Amino acid sequence: MNYQNLLSSINVTFDSLNKSEKKVAGAILDDPEAATRSSIAILAKKAGVSEPSVNRFCKRFDTAGFPDFKLKLAQCLVSGVKFVNSNVQLNDNVFKYTPKIFDNAIHDLVAIKNQIDSSIIEKVVDQLLKARRIFFFGLGTSGAVARDAENKFFRFDLPVSFHVDVLTMRMLSAAAKPGDLFFMISHTGRTKAIIDATDDARGNGAIVVGLTTPGSMLAKKSDLAIEVLVSENTEEYMAMTSRIVHLVILDVLATGFILSKGPEFLNHMEKINLSLKPTRYKQ
Amino acid sequence: MNYQNLLSSINVTFDSLNKSEKKVAGAILDDPEAATRSSIAILAKKAGVSEPSVNRFCKRFDTAGFPDFKLKLAQCLVSGVKFVNSNVQLNDNVFKYTPKIFDNAIHDLVAIKNQIDSSIIEKVVDQLLKARRIFFFGLGTSGAVARDAENKFFRFDLPVSFHVDVLTMRMLSAAAKPGDLFFMISHTGRTKAIIDATDDARGNGAIVVGLTTPGSMLAKKSDLAIEVLVSENTEEYMAMTSRIVHLVILDVLATGFILSKGPEFLNHMEKINLSLKPTRYKQ
DNA sequence: GCATATTTTGTAATAAAATTACATAAATTA
């Protein structure tokens, strides 16, 4: 757990806490600064629970105990990530909206980090390792994510491409074969072209991985779905945090892929990195 | 005494401390991070003094006692402290590397949020509002960022395009005119094609904004530079956090643009969002 | 240089705080 965001973590996991843990969380969120200055007895009293309940609460958040928890809480207060009232307002000036946009992204990354099902990640990495070919499909915002994914995965010594053209998507999924992996990126998970391609590709025996919102059509139709639930309020001003989270998840998958390939694979990648040298001015 | 500078306070006043206080100061300065995790007994032993000497040392630095001292020491370490254990290791399994990748992204977003110069953001927003045309240039990873930027800014009712082709870049910058805004995205800030285009575009009276690393060639040559310093250790496994930060900064710029346009501009954007409805299955 | 005051430091006792073990209560499941 990242101590820079202990507060966000508490906030994010609040609903999954049990009764007395919720009381403790409430007492801390009510005035985190005061919590760092309290003894376990004082905080227990404020929360209306016993001292061991506070202690158990601390351990649940991966801290060694109450003193360690206070320390990390104090540290996360320094960085000052706000998690409430982080919505951009019409009359915000640059000093107000800038940290808010950052906070939204940070908050959602913390949330997904805590929610993500690593066993799904593991399964997807396995499929990526097995795949004969990989296609990344995405439209609109997710098109940029697909492009970024291709920019990473093409280094992996197997045929990788990304597609943002619905006609090409149709043709490729119609011609899908076992051994192909179609990686579908769609925040809504309802984009017709993506869903149609999913049906076609699976019908032809290819594996489909969906990166999408929980319970969406795409999530249901994919062989493996990586489900990402982000805050709803970021779309109005187009600071869609879902794509940020998607990119980080693709980083995770790429990392898993490289680690599975073993250390000598890093040489192969270094060769690719070195190829860029002549494109840059020396400094 | 300001607890944000507790460490430097210890450093500065070192000479005026008495013998055992010097020993304590030495033990803390030697490894401040470890000090925050020690009990008073352990630190006393390390310093070779008695426990009350440590306690007196703490009180000399205007803290309530040892626990309070540790808290404030931990807080003053936050800004500088590196994520020592957040680097992916070769033998990490999925449950280890997944949170690490997230933590790296989160850490850098928090860092940049606290460092970013909002007045530069404001100036860039002003230029975006004034621009007659906007070009986003980026190569490789930054190409995906440029594409994402275009996907946002094309909604703003002015000619916007992104380019990932160096020949097109040359032609466009050669044909640049006053009123044009060239938005250059380059993490290294040394990519030849981008630097050359920057020179050409500025020579022709266009405004150039650079999104790059501090002090880079691009930063120096741009009219306005948004400088982003991220951790160095994320490139080996290609989880480049710089692009994540770049995307969030483009979100900030887009938000600034929309807010400056006023509330009626949201209607225009809503129209664009509604246009996507027929492309999706109902759920 | 020696007696006296002052400061520094440690020992031991005390107090405070946190943690653990265990028992009871609540909630869930069959």
Add this chain to the structure above:
DNA sequence: TAATTTATGTAATTTTATTACAAAATATGC
């Protein structure tokens, strides 16, 4: 509704920090 699991509190224990006081060490004045 009984059995099982989970959640929670009480009380004992342990750890940790602080205080009071005495002994050194150092400094000061004669």
